[in-house]
Amino acid sequence: FEFGTLAPKVFILEIYLLFIPILGRVIATFLCSGEKEVDLAVQSAKAAFKIWRKKSGMERSRILLEAARIIRERKDEIATVETINNGKSVFEARLDIDTSWQCLEYYAGLAASMGGEHVQLPGGSFGYTRREPLGVCVGIGAWNYPFQIASWKSAPALACGNAMVFKPSPFTPVSTLLLAEIYTEAGVPPGLFNVVQGGAATGQFLCQHRDVAKVSFTGSVPTGKKIMELASKGVKPVTLELGGKSPLIIFSDCDIENAVRGAMMANFLTQGEVCCNGTRVFVQREILDKFTEEVVKQTKKIKIGDPLEEDTRMGPLINRSHLQHVLGFIEQAKNEGAKVLCGGDLCVPEDPKLKDGYYMTPCVLGNCKDGMTCVKEEIFGPVMSILSFDTEAEVLERANDTNFGLAAGVFTRDIQRAHRVVAELQAGVCYINNYNVSPVELPFGGYKMSGFGRENGRVTIEYYSQLKTICVEMGDVESVF
Ligand SMILES: NC(=O)c1ccc[n+]([C@@H]2O[C@H](COP(=O)([O-])OP(=O)(O)OC[C@H]3O[C@@H](n4cnc5c(N)ncnc54)[C@H](O)[C@@H]3O)[C@@H](O)[C@H]2O)c1
Numbered sequence: 484f485e486f487g488t489l490a491p492k493v494f495i496l497e498i499y500l501l502f503i504p505i506l507g508r509v510i511a512t513f514l515c516s517g518e519k520e521v522d523l524a525v526q527s528a529k530a531a532f533k534i535w536r537k538k539s540g541m542e543r544s545r546i547l548l549e550a551a552r553i554i555r556e557r558k559d560e561i562a563t564v565e566t567i568n569n570g571k572s573v574f575e576a577r578l579d580i581d582t583s584w585q586c587l588e589y590y591a592g593l594a595a596s597m598g599g600e601h602v603q604l605p606g607g608s609f610g611y612t613r614r615e616p617l618g619v620c621v622g623i624g625a626w627n628y629p630f631q632i633a634s635w636k637s638a639p640a641l642a643c644g645n646a647m648v649f650k651p652s653p654f655t656p657v658s659t660l661l662l663a664e665i666y667t668e669a670g671v672p673p674g675l676f677n678v679v680q681g682g683a684a685t686g687q688f689l690c691q692h693r694d695v696a697k698v699s700f701t702g703s704v705p706t707g708k709k710i711m712e713l714a715s716k717g718v719k720p721v722t723l724e725l726g727g728k729s730p731l732i733i734f735s736d737c738d739i740e741n742a743v744r745g746a747m748m749a750n751f752l753t754q755g756e757v758c759c760n761g762t763r764v765f766v767q768r769e770i771l772d773k774f775t776e777e778v779v780k781q782t783k784k785i786k787i788g789d790p791l792e793e794d795t796r797m798g799p800l801i802n803r804s805h806l807q808h809v810l811g812f813i814e815q816a817k818n819e820g821a822k823v824l825c826g827g828d829l830c831v832p833e834d835p836k837l838k839d840g841y842y843m844t845p846c847v848l849g850n851c852k853d854g855m856t857c858v859k860e861e862i863f864g865p866v867m868s869i870l871s872f873d874t875e876a877e878v879l880e881r882a883n884d885t886n887f888g889l890a891a892g893v894f895t896r897d898i899q900r901a902h903r904v905v906a907e908l909q910a911g912v913c914y915i916n917n918y919n920v921s922p923v924e925l926p927f928g929g930y931k932m933s934g935f936g937r938e939n940g941r942v943t944i945e946y947y948s949q950l951k952t953i954c955v956e957m958g959d960v961e962s963v964f
């Protein structure tokens with residue numbers, strides 16, 4: 484079976500086949516939600532919202548903290564489900580689950596302190612503002628961080644007093660159900676966090692629903708544009724977390740061991756299927772050979788195989804058609820003059836049960852030039868492109884020469900240069916002397932075509948609430964008539 488050829492058929496039948504990337508086999512089938520099911524989910528979320536919005540911030544906080552505690556307690560089980568569904572190593576999946584419960588804890592901490600301001604007006608009159616929830620919010624997720632995406636969207640939404648209907652990617656439908664189970668066990672009203680299953684059609688029904696107040700989307704740029712268009716018809720606010728082709732700039736004065744580790748973190752987590760990956764690695768010419776040699780050495784050491792094994796660090800890609808898509812980029816890179824320094828091949832792990840899984844060896848491409856397809860387009864797989872540069876001004880211009888603007892990184896020991904460079908980089912998230920760390924206290928989101936709105940951090944409260952102004956007259960009405 485090839486997922487690509489089955490996809491149109493399963494849409495017509497409204498049945499999805501759930502492939503397990505580790506084995507390349509179907510392990511389940513599931514029905515996708517149609518218009519009726521979407522409406523039922525939204526109506527039940529609406530009913531739950533009426534109860535939830537009346538609760539105080541402290542009450543909501545207590546329930547979110549309980550949910551965070553249960554996630555911590557069930558971490559290994561959730562991580563295992565995530566690994567079976569997505570293919571990422573269980574070692575990494577556990578880190579994803581940590582960031583998930585931390586997100587719930589963080590917004591539980593903010594829930595009680597959400598408030599407005601009081602403003603004095605002439606003659607003893609005054610005004611005040613209230614921060615109010617939006618209503619039923621929709622979350623639509625990608626397949627690379629299924630549980631984490633659902634957590635990063637639902638935690639601030641629920642903390643602000645909203646309900647949420649969430650649609651995971653049809654490639655990874657399972658772990659979000661565990662999150663729903665956990666919220667229920669923690670004490671949210673039934674229906675407050677609902678999950679619907681399906682693909683584009685289900686997503687469209689959600690975005691168009693008249694009782695949906697907001698859509699938060701994580702996925703590709705083309706889908707993001709469609710969602711923005713649909714939401715605009717109902718004048719619904721949207722948060723878009725989209726793709727990227729982020730630059731990582733390595734200056735010759737850096738700590739080279741840290742820079743190599745940073746480049747590995749920037750490219751090979753979750754089989755390279757990470758939106759904010761620093762896949763354009765610009766290395767200053769003086770250290771190009773040394774850096775490249777070390778990166779290639781480290782890349783060759785990555786243990787590929789069964790992601791459920793403790794020491795595996797790279798599992799299979801999400802599905803066969805994506806694997807072929809990624810390998811196609813490598814073929815094209817070779818044709819355009821890039822040099823494969825390591826990897827880039829199909830990989831058949833020794834264990835015979837894994838022979839049909841979607842494995843490949845992580846790839847480092849040298850001799851890359853700005854105009855090459857591998858440097859311009861998001862590959863969303865384990866492929867690092869190395870480019871050389873000479874001056875700061877030159878690298879800044881080249882780094883910013885893209886329609887994407889999700890993330891960027893710089894490695895240097897010169898702290899003034901580091902801040903000067905990040906101030907010029909057109910990216911929503913910039914790293915100095917590290918890459919791909921995502922503390923929940925810091926906002927995450929893109930510039931340019933990588934999207935808008937933010938997840939995490941205090942600011943996200945503003946994306947899941949609206950401000951009401953109340954103007955209070957303490958004297959008589961002075962009419963102009
Ligand atoms: N910026 C971020 O935070 C972030 C995070 C993860 C992934 N991504 C991006 O996501 C992409 C990979 O994920 P993907 O393949 O799941 O993306 P995708 O855009 O194909 O799908 C994302 C979600 O949207 C749904 N969908 C598809 N068409 C839709 C439509 N017309 N209306 C409503 N919903 C629709 C899908 O079923 C899925 O749940 C990459 O481009 C990656 O960079 C971005």
Ligand SMILES: O=CCc1c[nH]c2ccc(O)cc12
Pocket residue numbers: 627628631632635700701724756757758759938
């Ligand atoms: O893949 C991109 C970055 C990312 C990692 N985890 C999450 C969770 C939610 C998001 O919207 C994006 C991401």
